[in-house]
Amino acid sequence: MYIEQGPIRPPSEASSLLIRVTRNCPWNKCAFCATYKGKKFSRRALEEVMRDVDTVHDIARQIKLLSFQRGYGGRVNDSVVREAGARYGHLHYHVAAWLYFGGKTVFLQDANSLILKAADLAQIIKYIRKVFPSVERVTTYARANTAARKTEEELQELREAGLSRIHMGMESGCDAVLQVVQKGITAADLLEAGRKIRKAGISLCWYIMPGLGGREYSREHALDTAALINQVNPDYIRFRTLSVLENTPLYEMMRSGRFTPLDEDEIVREQRLLLESLQGVTTTVVSDHILNLLQELEGTLPGDRDKLLGIIDRYLALPPGEKANYQLGRRAGIYSSLDDMRDPGRYSYVQRLLSSMGGPENLQRELARIRRQFV
Ligand code: SF4
Structure with a gap:
C-alpha cells in the first residue's frame, strides 16, 4: 500500500495526517529556500488524491485489526503504533501515530494548495471529512498572491467544506x-x-x-x-x-x-x-x-x-559568557528555555563544550553550522 507524500509540514502539524494535493512549489524562487529546488510543480489529479484517502482508510482498518488481535479492543496505543511500523513500514507508522493522536487533524501538502480550483480543493476536503468523521481540523499552506486572487465566495466555499x-x-x-x-x-x-x-x-x-x-x-x-x-x-x-x-x-x-x-x-x-x-x-x-x-x-x-x-x-x-552558554546549549538541544541554564549539570556540560571550541569566532561559526542542519 502506498500514498504520495511531500517533504515538509509546519511544526504544529506533527500529529496530522499528510495528504498531498499538489507536488512541490509553483514559485520555487525564494532566495532563502532550498526545499523544492530542482523539483517541478504539478497538480495531482483529483482521483489520485481520493485514492490516497481510500488507501489511508484501508491502512487504518488494518491497524485497528492489529489492535484487536493484540487484545486492545481496536484502541491504537503506542505498542500498536510501534508494531504497525515494524511490520508494515513508515506509512503504517504515520497512520497509526495519527490514529494514536485521535485522527483529528489533516494537513494538505505541498507549498501552495490554494492554486487548485476552489471547487476541486473543497471536494477533496469534503471527501476527507466524509471518510474520516473524526477529523476536526484541515489545514494547508498557501502563497499570499494566490490567496489574494481567490474571491471571497471561493474562500467561503473552502471554509464551508471544512478548511480550518x-x-x-x-x-x-x-x-x-x-x-x-x-x-x-x-x-x-x-x-x-x-x-x-x-x-x-x-x-x-x-x-x-x-x-x-x-x-x-x-x-x-x-x-x-x-x-x-x-x-x-x-x-x-x-x-x-x-x-x-x-x-x-x-x-x-x-x-x-x-x-x-x-x-x-x-x-x-x-x-x-x-x-x-x-x-x-x-x-x-x-x-x-x-x-x-x-x-x-x-x-x-x-x-x-x-x-x-x-x-x-x-x-x-545576560553577561556575554552566559549568552554564549545559552546560545550553544540551545543550539545543541540541551536547553529549551532560559531557566534550563539553572540546572548545574546541563550548565557545566555546555561550559565544557564551549571551552573545547576555543574562542567566540569559532562559536559563531559552529552555531551557524548547527542552524543549517535544522532546515
Ligand atoms: S514559496 Fe515557500 S516553498 Fe516556494 S520557494 Fe518560497 S519559501 Fe520555498
Whole structure:
C-alpha cells in the first residue's frame, strides 16, 4: 500500500495526517529556500488524491485489526503504533501515530494548495471529512498572491467544506525585503490575502522570518511586518528564524557582500522591535521552530505583551559568557528555555563544550553550522 507524500509540514502539524494535493512549489524562487529546488510543480489529479484517502482508510482498518488481535479492543496505543511500523513500514507508522493522536487533524501538502480550483480543493476536503468523521481540523499552506486572487465566495466555499486554517509564509511585511529575497509577493498581497481569509472565517497563521532583512533592512523588516500584522490581526504569527543555507541564492548574496546576516543578539533585538510595535491585535505568538533561539517566546496579545518582552530583555541582559552558554546549549538541544541554564549539570556540560571550541569566532561559526542542519 502506498500514498504520495511531500517533504515538509509546519511544526504544529506533527500529529496530522499528510495528504498531498499538489507536488512541490509553483514559485520555487525564494532566495532563502532550498526545499523544492530542482523539483517541478504539478497538480495531482483529483482521483489520485481520493485514492490516497481510500488507501489511508484501508491502512487504518488494518491497524485497528492489529489492535484487536493484540487484545486492545481496536484502541491504537503506542505498542500498536510501534508494531504497525515494524511490520508494515513508515506509512503504517504515520497512520497509526495519527490514529494514536485521535485522527483529528489533516494537513494538505505541498507549498501552495490554494492554486487548485476552489471547487476541486473543497471536494477533496469534503471527501476527507466524509471518510474520516473524526477529523476536526484541515489545514494547508498557501502563497499570499494566490490567496489574494481567490474571491471571497471561493474562500467561503473552502471554509464551508471544512478548511480550518491557512499557514502562510509571510516572511516579512517589508516590500524591500520581499523583493531582495525574491519572495514574489508584496505587502499589498499579504494585506488582501490576510483580510479575505479572516473574513471568510478561516484561521490565519503567518510565518515570520527574523533576520531576513539582514543588517541592511533589519529595522524596516521589523516595523513594516508589525504594521501589517496590526492591520490584519492574524490568529497566529510564528517565528522561524533565518538560516542561510549553502545551496541557495541568499548564500551567494551573503558571500558577495550584498546580504549581511544578523548575529543571534541582533535577531533577538529585531524580534523585540517587532513585538513592541504590535498594537490592537489579539494574535497568538508562537515560537515552536527549532531555529528560534528563544523558543519560550510564546503568548497571546495583548495580555502577554509584557511577558514576551520580559523574556527578550532577560536574555539580552545576560553577561556575554552566559549568552554564549545559552546560545550553544540551545543550539545543541540541551536547553529549551532560559531557566534550563539553572540546572548545574546541563550548565557545566555546555561550559565544557564551549571551552573545547576555543574562542567566540569559532562559536559563531559552529552555531551557524548547527542552524543549517535544522532546515
Ligand atoms: S514559496 Fe515557500 S516553498 Fe516556494 S520557494 Fe518560497 S519559501 Fe520555498
